[in-house]
Amino acid sequence: MGALYERLGLQSNGQLLQGLAALAVVYYIALVAYRLWFHPLAAFPGPKLIAASTWYETVCDLFYQDFPERLSKLHQRYGPIIRVAPNEIHINDADYYLEVFASAAKHRTDGIPSLGLGIDASLGSTVGHELHQMRRKPLEKFLARQNIRRIQSCIHGGIRTLDRKLLAAKDTGVPVRLDHAFTSFTGDIIGEIACGESPELLNAPNFAPECVTQWVPAALIAAIFPNSTGFKILQLLGATRVRKIAAEVEKGDSHERGSMFHQLLRSNIPDVEKHPDRLADEAVSFLGAGAYPTAATLIFTVYNILSHPEVEARLRNDLAGVMTDFDDHVPDFVDVEKVEYLVACLKEGLRLLRIFRRKGRVSIDKDLAYQQWTIPKGTPVTLSVYSLHMDPKVFPDPCKYDPERWLGDRYNPQMDRNWNPFSKGSRICIGMHVAWAQMYLILATLFRPNKQYRLSLGDCDDSDIYPVLDNEFGVPEGNRGLVAMVS
Ligand code: HEM
Numbered sequence: 001m002g003a004l005y006e007r008l009g010l011q012s013n014g015q016l017l018q019g020l021a022a023l024a025v026v027y028y029i030a031l032v033a034y035r036l037w038f039h040p041l042a043a044f045p046g047p048k049l050i051a052a053s054t055w056y057e058t059v060c061d062l063f064y065q066d067f068p069e070r071l072s073k074l075h076q077r078y079g080p081i082i083r084v085a086p087n088e089i090h091i092n093d094a095d096y097y098l099e100v101f102a103s104a105a106k107h108r109t110d111g112i113p114s115l116g117l118g119i120d121a122s123l124g125s126t127v128g129h130e131l132h133q134m135r136r137k138p139l140e141k142f143l144a145r146q147n148i149r150r151i152q153s154c155i156h157g158g159i160r161t162l163d164r165k166l167l168a169a170k171d172t173g174v175p176v177r178l179d180h181a182f183t184s185f186t187g188d189i190i191g192e193i194a195c196g197e198s199p200e201l202l203n204a205p206n207f208a209p210e211c212v213t214q215w216v217p218a219a220l221i222a223a224i225f226p227n228s229t230g231f232k233i234l235q236l237l238g239a240t241r242v243r244k245i246a247a248e249v250e251k252g253d254s255h256e257r258g259s260m261f262h263q264l265l266r267s268n269i270p271d272v273e274k275h276p277d278r279l280a281d282e283a284v285s286f287l288g289a290g291a292y293p294t295a296a297t298l299i300f301t302v303y304n305i306l307s308h309p310e311v312e313a314r315l316r317n318d319l320a321g322v323m324t325d326f327d328d329h330v331p332d333f334v335d336v337e338k339v340e341y342l343v344a345c346l347k348e349g350l351r352l353l354r355i356f357r358r359k360g361r362v363s364i365d366k367d368l369a370y371q372q373w374t375i376p377k378g379t380p381v382t383l384s385v386y387s388l389h390m391d392p393k394v395f396p397d398p399c400k401y402d403p404e405r406w407l408g409d410r411y412n413p414q415m416d417r418n419w420n421p422f423s424k425g426s427r428i429c430i431g432m433h434v435a436w437a438q439m440y441l442i443l444a445t446l447f448r449p450n451k452q453y454r455l456s457l458g459d460c461d462d463s464d465i466y467p468v469l470d471n472e473f474g475v476p477e478g479n480r481g482l483v484a485m486v487s
Helices: 002-006 013-038 048-052 055-064 067-078 094-100 129-142 144-149 155-168 178-195 218-224 229-237 239-253 262-266 278-307 309-319 340-352 385-389 416-419 432-445
Strands: 081-085 088-091 359-363 368-370 373-375 380-383 455-457 481-487
Touching: 002 013, 013 048, 048 055, 048 081, 048 218, 048 262, 055 067, 055 481, 067 385, 094 368, 094 380, 094 416, 129 262, 144 432, 155 178, 155 432, 178 262, 178 278, 178 373, 239 262, 239 278, 239 380, 262 278, 278 309, 278 340, 278 455, 309 340, 340 432, 380 385
Parallel strands: 088 380
Antiparallel strands: 081 088, 359 380, 368 373, 455 481
């Protein structure tokens, strides 16, 4: 060490630190200069501050959580295309959505690496186009609409349990946490569909509390809330469960078991793809993706229906035809989706619910052309669904929950071009048919006119429901959840 100090002409540790700090400053200045004047994206519109560094966005995320709103304002000032980060282009134009979120047949796209989720080997986190397609193919068939029709009996079972428990709460004066109920419901269904085994969250007394899973690591959750949904889900779909399925498939005694992981393990994907560590990542990812956004949409939509009596009245009226035989017969979701107003209630919920940050793709074979701009291949290009969903030219009075806007003369096809809650192209949400089936059937059950109980809002308000943070989960400010009274 002494010899090194001598060769560098240094006399103390302090001098070494000063030298390193000076080097870091010079490096950073050079990096900023490169980004501003020599980078392939240097000529694109947008403020220099966000072209030079990601610090601006980080500060917004840490202290203001309003980057999407700022992004909308930047687009008003600079036009539909801006450089939103040193190495990222953001486009605010629904008509360009399918060019970025392209199908595999159109052009190959890589995903943008997601940092810190710890499930890098899962489908949703797979960056490379080929590997992603290979992982997706065997799952796609299992989660196709036709197959969900075939296996929807598990959803029907959950519907009956939920309905029975709500009826039991009638006139007890005990508030029901519908947010817990919905998360338990979606957790049970994804457990059943993915692993052939429900975690039985719905059957837990008061449903299983799900309150902290977004904030606290699983091990801590397990210690504090041994019965919490989040932990149970991770437990169920973690390595243990996948190993059990692998053993069943190997022994060949699983022919009657038709879960997604059973199918995956029987498929002809390479053995390395069936490695327990890879499948454990997939399992955790499916549980999270399968349980959380569907529950969040239900919570948000049911809150809005209950707080708009005119919406609830029309929904009850329009559901009469399809729900006549309940509970002798829980209808097929395909019949329920014919109720246009029900679909409109959900589409409006999905429009306003602020989950998922801006998403993007990387075109790997060809440059993209947008207006007079050529975006070099290999550049991450993103679009913010939130901005598209809140565009006042397409959705007048955009903050208003207004299902009627999707119907009759008020509907205009541009609305569907702007509306992309499940994304599009080769990485479109693979579980959307499961999600739709659950959402249709739950809403139809809760708001059917011929039931013996009625829900009303308990002690909660917008602050407990409307997400304020710009993150993947859409976290609200308040924590009372969706509280309902049953009468
Ligand atoms: C209302 C409910 C849901 C919403 C709004 C939703 C939304 C999305 C979105 C926007 C993406 C694309 C992310 C991206 O572009 O990077 C996605 C992907 C994904 N979703 Fe969903 N999702 C929902 C329900 C589900 C369900 C029920 C499942 C499981 C059964 C699921 C599993 C997945 C998976 C595995 C991916 C990654 C797909 C891939 O990369 O090929 N989602 N979801």
